[in-house]
Amino acid sequence: MNDSTNREKKVNSDTSLNFIEQFIQEDIRAGKNDGRVHTRFPPEPNGYLHIGHAKAICLDFGSAEKFGGKCNLRFDDTNPIKEETEFVESIKEDIHWLGFDWEDREFYASDYFGQLYDFAIDLISRGLAYVDDQSSEEIAAQKGTPTASGKESPFRNRSMEENLDLFTRMNAGEFDEGSRVLRAKIDMSSTNMHMRDPVIYRIIKRAHHRTGNKWMVYPMYDFAHGQSDYFEGITHSLCTLEFEVHRPLYDWLVDNLKTDDYRPRQIEFNRLNLTYTVMSKRKLQELVEEKLVNGWDDPRMPTISGLRRRGYTMESIRNFIKRIGYTKVEAINDFALLEHAVRDDLNKRAPRVFAVLDPVKLIISNYPDDKVEEMEIINNPEDESMGTRKVPFSRELYIERNDFMEDPPRKFFRLGPDREVRLKGAYIIKCTGYRKDKKTGKVEEIHCEFDPETKSGGPASNRKVKGTLHWVSATHAIEAEVRQYDRLFNHEDPAGQKEHDFKELLNPDSLEVLRGCKIEPTLADVKPLDKFQFQRLGYYCVDKDSVPGKPIFNRTVPLRDTWEKVAKK
RNA sequence: UGCUUCGUGGUGUAACUGGCAACACGUCUGACUCUGGAUCAGAAGAGUCCAGGUUCGAGCCCUGGCGAAGCAACCA
Numbered sequence: 031m032n033d034s035t036n037r038e039k040k041v042n043s044d045t046s047l048n049f050i051e052q053f054i055q056e057d058i059r060a061g062k063n064d065g066r067v068h069t070r071f072p073p074e075p076n077g078y079l080h081i082g083h084a085k086a087i088c089l090d091f092g093s094a095e096k097f098g099g100k101c102n103l104r105f106d107d108t109n110p111i112k113e114e115t116e117f118v119e120s121i122k123e124d125i126h127w128l129g130f131d132w133e134d135r136e137f138y139a140s141d142y143f144g145q146l147y148d149f150a151i152d153l154i155s156r157g158l159a160y161v162d163d164q165s166s167e168e169i170a171a172q173k174g175t176p177t178a179s180g181k182e183s184p185f186r187n188r189s190m191e192e193n194l195d196l197f198t199r200m201n202a203g204e205f206d207e208g209s210r211v212l213r214a215k216i217d218m219s220s221t222n223m224h225m226r227d228p229v230i231y232r233i234i235k236r237a238h239h240r241t242g243n244k245w246m247v248y249p250m251y252d253f254a255h256g257q258s259d260y261f262e263g264i265t266h267s268l269c270t271l272e273f274e275v276h277r278p279l280y281d282w283l284v285d286n287l288k289t290d291d292y293r294p295r296q297i298e299f300n301r302l303n304l305t306y307t308v309m310s311k312r313k314l315q316e317l318v319e320e321k322l323v324n325g326w327d328d329p330r331m332p333t334i335s336g337l338r339r340r341g342y343t344m345e346s347i348r349n350f351i352k353r354i355g356y357t358k359v360e361a362i363n364d365f366a367l368l369e370h371a372v373r374d375d376l377n378k379r380a381p382r383v384f385a386v387l388d389p390v391k392l393i394i395s396n397y398p399d400d401k402v403e404e405m406e407i408i409n410n411p412e413d414e415s416m417g418t419r420k421v422p423f424s425r426e427l428y429i430e431r432n433d434f435m436e437d438p439p440r441k442f443f444r445l446g447p448d449r450e451v452r453l454k455g456a457y458i459i460k461c462t463g464y465r466k467d468k469k470t471g472k473v474e475e476i477h478c479e480f481d482p483e484t485k486s487g488g489p490a491s492n493r494k495v496k497g498t499l500h501w502v503s504a505t506h507a508i509e510a511e512v513r514q515y516d517r518l519f520n521h522e523d524p525a526g527q528k529e530h531d532f533k534e535l536l537n538p539d540s541l542e543v544l545r546g547c548k549i550e551p552t553l554a555d556v557k558p559l560d561k562f563q564f565q566r567l568g569y570y571c572v573d574k575d576s577v578p579g580k581p582i583f584n585r586t587v588p589l590r591d592t593w594e595k596v597a598k599k
Numbered sequence: 600u601g602c603u604u605c606g607u608g609g610u611g612u613a614a615c616u617g618g619c620a621a622c623a624c625g626u627c628u629g630a631c632u633c634u635g636g637a638u639c640a641g642a643a644g645a646g647u648c649c650a651g652g653u654u655c656g657a658g659c660c661c662u663g664g665c666g667a668a669g670c671a672a673c674c675a
Contacts, residue, residue: 255675363610363611
C-alpha cells in the first residue's frame with residue numbers, strides 16, 4: 031500500500047460514520063424509502079432534559095442533517111399524570127439552545143390518540159386485543175418471569191362484541207381507574223416478556239395537558255411510540271439500548287397497521303453516563319424535590335439548563351458528544367473529558383479579567399498616594415481581535431491571599447518576604463514586609479516597593495521574575511459573590527453502589543459561596559451568561575441571580591492548576 | 600439456568616473486504632510563557648475476556664467457554 035492510499039484511509043477514518051450512520055447510509059444506497067431520511071427526537075415532557083438527551087438530540091437531528099433529511103420533535107405525552115406544559119417549554123428551549131430546529135414539525139403523541147384508539151378497535155375486531163378485568167397484581171402474577179412462561183388470562187377469550195362494548199365503555203368513563211385494561215393478544219409463552227399480552231390501554235380520569243378531558247383511556251407508551259413513528263413517516267427510529275427488547279412488539283404492532291412495505295427501522299445505541307453524577311430523570315427529580323440542589327437548573331446538575339447556567343457553551347457540549355461517540359457498549363464517560371471540552375472552547379473565546387476571590391491588601395509604599403494609572407491589558411492572548419482594556423492601578427491593591435507565603439518553599443513562584451513578582455500588566459514589585467493580626471495570626475496586609483522602570487511595555491519590562499500575579503485596585507474594585515462549584519458526587523459511579531443510596535454520596539463541598547470578592551471595575555455591567563476567564567483561576571459565568579451592582583459568578587471549571595500538584599508532593 | 604445485546608491501554612472511541620492495534624481524555628517528563636493557563640516536544644500505558652480452529656497472516660471469520668448489562672410498571 032502506498033502513501034497516498036494511507037492518507038486516504040486516514041481522512042476517511044477522521045470523517046468516519048458511527049455504526050448508526052453506516053446503517054442509514056446502507057439503507058440509502060439500497061434505495062430504501064426512496065432514499066428518504068427522517069428521524070425524530072421523542073422526549074416525554076415530565077422533566078428537564080439532561081446531557082444524555084443532548085446525546086440523543088445530536089444524533090437524531092445531526093444524522094438527519096448529515097443525510098439531507100428531517101428530524102421531528104415529538105413529545106411522547108401518553109401519561110397525563112406526569113406531564114406538564116412547563117416541561118414542554120423547557121425542552122424546546124434546550125433543543126434550540128443546542129442549535130437544532132424542528133421547523134414546523136412539532137408533534138405530540140397525543141395528536142394521534144384518535145388514530146391509536148381506532149387501531150385498538152381494529153385490533154379488537156380482528157381478535158388481536160381483549161379487555162382484561164383483573165388487577166395489575168393478578169396480571170403481573172400471570173406474566174411469569176424471564177425464565178418461566180406466563181399463564182393466559184381468564185378473560186383472554188372474550189367475544190369480540192363484549193370486548194368492543196367494554197372498551198367503548200371504559201372510554202365513556204363507566205369504570206374505575208385500574209378496574210380494566212386493554213391487552214394485545216400475542217403470546218403468553220414468548221421468551222420476550224414484552225410479547226406476553228402487553229397492556230396497551232388503561233383508564234386514567236385526569237385532564238391531559240393537551241387533550242383536556244376528551245379521553246378516559248390512554249395508550250401505553252409501547253402502544254403509542256412505534257405507531258407514532260409510523261404515522262410520521264419516520265425512517266430511522268434511534269433510541270437507547272433498553273428498548274432493544276421492545277422492538278419485536280413495535281414491529282408486531284406496525285405490521286398489523288401498515289398497508290405497504292414502509293416500516294420505521296429502530297436502531298439502539300448506548301446511553302450517556304458520566305462519572306461523578308447521576309443521569310436518570312427519576313434521580314435528578316429526587317435531588318430537586320428534596321432540595322438537595324437548587325432546582326433543575328442548579329449549576330451542579332447534568333441538565334442542559336444546569337450546564338448552561340454553569341457556563342458551558344453549546345459548542346462544548348456538542349464537541350464532547352462528538353468525541354464520546356455512539357456504540358452498543360455500556361460506557362461511563364470521564365467527567366474530565368467534558369471539562370476539557372469546555373476549557374478548550376472557553377480558552378478561545380472568554381475574555382481574561384482580574385478577580386481576587388480571597389483578597390488581602392497589598393500596599394506599594396513607594397507609589398504616590400493619589401496617583402491612578404490606567405493599565406492597558408490584553409483581553410485574550412489567544413485572540414488578538416478581542417483587543418485591550420484599561421484597568422486602574424493605584425497604591426493599594428488586592429491580591430489573592432494564597433499568592434503570598436510567609437515562608438515559601440523554593441518552588442513557590444509567588445510572593446514572599448524579599449521576593450519579586452510581576453503584577454500582570456503593571457510593574458514588578460518586591461515584598462518588603464507584612465503585618466499580621468496579633469490575635470488570629472492572619473496576614474492583614476503586605477508591603478512592597480515597585481520598580482517604575484518595569485512597567486509593562488516599558489524599558490526594563492523584560493526582566494525575568496519567578497511569577498506573575500493578578501490584582502485589583504482597592505479603591506476601584508467592585509464587590510462580587512462567587513459560587514465555587516465542584517462535582518456533585520464524591521463517588522465515580524454514585525448510582526451503581528449497592529451499599530449506599532446515591533444521595534449518601536453527594537459531595538458536601540460541591541458549592542462554596544465566596545462573598546466580598548474583588549473584581550476589576552470593567553465588570554460593572556455584566557449580564558447573565560457572560561463568560562470570562564478569571565486570570566490564573568478558571569472560567570466563570572455570570573449567574574441569573576445577579577443584580578446591577580451586585581454581580582454573581584459561577585465557576586464553570588477551574589484552570590488546570592499544576593501548582594496544586596506540586597504543593598501536594 | 601430463559602431471551603436480547605455487549606466484551607480493544609485507566610477512561611471513551613478507531614482499525615475499509617482478515618495485513619505493523621490508531622486517536623482523544625487522563626497520567627508523567629521537558630521546553631516556553633507578563634496566566635504554574637494556553638502552546639510545543641516527548642514518555643509510560645493494551646497485544647484486543649479465555650481456550651481451540653481456519654489462514655502465509657485473526658481484534659475482525661468459525662467452535663466452545665467465561666463475564667457484564669438489559670428484560671417480569673395499568674412508567675417512558
